[in-house]
Amino acid sequence: MNIVLLSGFQSWLNNLKDTFYLNFIADDRYMYFLNGLGTTLEVTFFACILGIFLGAVIAIIRTTHDKLVPDLGKCASKYILKVLNFLANVYLTIIRGTPVVVQLMICYFVIFATSKSKVMIAVLAFGINSGAYVAEIIRAGIMSIDNGQLEAGRSLGFNYIQTMWYIIFPQAFKNILPSLANEFIVLLKETSVAGYVGLQDLTKAGDIVRGRTFSAFMPLLAVAIIYLIVVMFFTRLVATLERRLKNSER
Numbered sequence: 001m002n003i004v005l006l007s008g009f010q011s012w013l014n015n016l017k018d019t020f021y022l023n024f025i026a027d028d029r030y031m032y033f034l035n036g037l038g039t040t041l042e043v044t045f046f047a048c049i050l051g052i053f054l055g056a057v058i059a060i061i062r063t064t065h066d067k068l069v070p071d072l073g074k075c076a077s078k079y080i081l082k083v084l085n086f087l088a089n090v091y092l093t094i095i096r097g098t099p100v101v102v103q104l105m106i107c108y109f110v111i112f113a114t115s116k117s118k119v120m121i122a123v124l125a126f127g128i129n130s131g132a133y134v135a136e137i138i139r140a141g142i143m144s145i146d147n148g149q150l151e152a153g154r155s156l157g158f159n160y161i162q163t164m165w166y167i168i169f170p171q172a173f174k175n176i177l178p179s180l181a182n183e184f185i186v187l188l189k190e191t192s193v194a195g196y197v198g199l200q201d202l203t204k205a206g207d208i209v210r211g212r213t214f215s216a217f218m219p220l221l222a223v224a225i226i227y228l229i230v231v232m233f234f235t236r237l238v239a240t241l242e243r244r245l246k247n248s249e250r
Contacts, residue, residue, distance in 0.1 A: 055134025
């Protein structure tokens with residue numbers, strides 16, 4: 001009985017080794033995963049920067065509209081803020097109301113149909129999508145700061161922009177950091193649909209290997225494990241940053 005079990009285990013182990021070799025070692029297939037991971041991180045990083053920039057602009061427009069318009073008289077600034085706020089709301093409604101994969105395909109097959117840079121198109125698509133969610137995160141952080149802080153800045157002689165930059169934003173940033181980190185992690189995982197436009201990201205790399213070896217388990221498991229490790233790394237990094245920010249307040 002023990003001999004049969006040992007023989008069965010040895011057979012399973014040999015089969016596992018052969019499958020591992022076929023999926024990762026043969027024809028240097030591990031390079032698909034390394035290159036795919038690099039593409040995923042590249043798209044995520046630049047899309048995150050674009051998303052934060054767009055989100056900050058939209059959040060500033062909306063919070064400025066909410067804070068200043070009620071006190072403004074009939075002047076050009078009031079109507080400009082109303083128009084900008086309307087456009088910001090249209091942007092938020094459209095982007096948050098449609099799937100990111102549809103937005104990606106519209107960017108690739110319609111808006112930038114003549115472009116050959118798939119990475120650039122992916123960065124724009126995911127960055128524009130992320131900007132809508134970052135905008136609400138930043139806006140919530142700004143609105144969470146007591147109005148007394150704004151009045152205190154004004155009493156010190158700061159104008160509205162200086163008050164926001166030196167007083168409101170630093171406090172809001174500490175409040176929204178966990179949410180921004182979560183948005184980055186969500187964005188990292190959302191890029192897995194980039195294969196719809198032929199971009200060879202991490203998920204697409206696993207799919208390519210699966211199609212060549214006709215073995216689905218190991219390539220997909222490897223993709224899942226890599227995503228998990230990267231997410232855990234960034235989660236730990238953000239936790240460390242949060243602790244340092246808290247210690248700096250003491």
